[in-house]
Amino acid sequence: MFHLRWIAKLTLWVLAGTLALSATANASTSYRTGVNKQFSAWLKNLRQEAKTQGVSAATFDRSLRGVKLNWKLPNLKPPGRKLKKKAPNWQAEFRSPGPYFKQSYINSLVATGVKHKAALKPHLDAIQRTYGVPPGIVLGIWAKETSYGKAQLRHNAIHTLATLGFMSERPDFFRKELLAALKIAQTKGIAASKMRSAWSGAMGHPQFMPSAYLNYAVDQDADGKADIWSSVPDTLASIANFLNRKGWRGNTWGYEVVLPKGFDCTLEGPDKRRPISDWLEKGVKRTFGRTFSPAQLKQQGSSLLPAGTHGPAFIALKNFYVLKEYNESDLYALFVGHLADRYGKNRTFAGKWENVRGLTRGDTFDMQKRLVKRGLDVGGIDGLIGFRSRIAAGTYAKSQGLQPTCYPDKALVNHIRKTTPL
Numbered sequence: 001m002f003h004l005r006w007i008a009k010l011t012l013w014v015l016a017g018t019l020a021l022s023a024t025a026n027a028s029t030s031y032r033t034g035v036n037k038q039f040s041a042w043l044k045n046l047r048q049e050a051k052t053q054g055v056s057a058a059t060f061d062r063s064l065r066g067v068k069l070n071w072k073l074p075n076l077k078p079p080g081r082k083l084k085k086k087a088p089n090w091q092a093e094f095r096s097p098g099p100y101f102k103q104s105y106i107n108s109l110v111a112t113g114v115k116h117k118a119a120l121k122p123h124l125d126a127i128q129r130t131y132g133v134p135p136g137i138v139l140g141i142w143a144k145e146t147s148y149g150k151a152q153l154r155h156n157a158i159h160t161l162a163t164l165g166f167m168s169e170r171p172d173f174f175r176k177e178l179l180a181a182l183k184i185a186q187t188k189g190i191a192a193s194k195m196r197s198a199w200s201g202a203m204g205h206p207q208f209m210p211s212a213y214l215n216y217a218v219d220q221d222a223d224g225k226a227d228i229w230s231s232v233p234d235t236l237a238s239i240a241n242f243l244n245r246k247g248w249r250g251n252t253w254g255y256e257v258v259l260p261k262g263f264d265c266t267l268e269g270p271d272k273r274r275p276i277s278d279w280l281e282k283g284v285k286r287t288f289g290r291t292f293s294p295a296q297l298k299q300q301g302s303s304l305l306p307a308g309t310h311g312p313a314f315i316a317l318k319n320f321y322v323l324k325e326y327n328e329s330d331l332y333a334l335f336v337g338h339l340a341d342r343y344g345k346n347r348t349f350a351g352k353w354e355n356v357r358g359l360t361r362g363d364t365f366d367m368q369k370r371l372v373k374r375g376l377d378v379g380g381i382d383g384l385i386g387f388r389s390r391i392a393a394g395t396y397a398k399s400q401g402l403q404p405t406c407y408p409d410k411a412l413v414n415h416i417r418k419t420t421p422l
């Protein structure tokens, strides 16, 4: 009896569950039908705007034929719903900067890059003559963006931008990029189906957004098209043109250096740049016993300490900050510069990246709030350690009579908690 009753109960429960599920499915289907209708209206409106910007109805219809909302993209904000964004993991421990420069990864990029450098020499030389950007830097960006064009670009730029322009965290930004992509299809001889991109709409080997393509892509192989999807010369020249226009001048991004004992790590950052000769007067030296030429001594350089005093130190030239125009991370710019150096002589950093783990993102967030309360500039309370947070941590340590390392650790965070209540 009991057994039968149990089965009956279970059946009811399964039935109820199925009904509830199908009700949810129906609600979800009708919700999506509604959203698809809004998307169609949005496209109609966009078609008009595109027309006023010179995109013909034929180009528009051809480029967006069969477009569907892609519900799998990250950070979507569908109409009437909340942003589906992954919240920062405040419990997550920071990785130290060291693993970003994994030697096996760099060595494999160097091996491939050296081959490309030899095979592409005539193109790279011509590009350097025109844009003044050395081969290693151009190859370094190509490597970092798409592994020298090997990375798979899984999206059609126009289709992914249509979803992001319609329902994402930054709809205006992506809508403008979508219009720029349509202009490329209209005026640059590139078919929409050819414009392969990452989910974000970053296109081709150099990962240009469509507006960057319109501003910086060039036709190096003179076939009439700036083809950053299948022409390597066009790709490399487009990267070089971007860097030239952002202000790249000369041969290098900066130099690894050795700091003297007791060096003031709070002197980091682009607003404290000074001639390299001044840094030498403070006891800074080049690594591996190298010296600076008289011309180099006159260059303006900033001290750069991605792991504070717990890692290699660098003098960054203005060109380093040009690389940050490509991607705003210090580590990205350093990676490209370091890789460029290694195509010449494959030698790793002289300094050692120490393990500086132990802090969570929440710890850093909390520390930043307290440092701001003390009137220090942390460059934004975001739980991330940029150079302004490093300087603020160092400045705090100095004010407390502690030895500054300019990279926060548990002991420093606890010290700040005690002295600076919120």
Ligand SMILES: [Ca+2]
Binding pocket: 218, 219, 220, 221, 222, 223, 224, 225, 226, 227, 231, 234
């Ligand atoms: Ca071309």
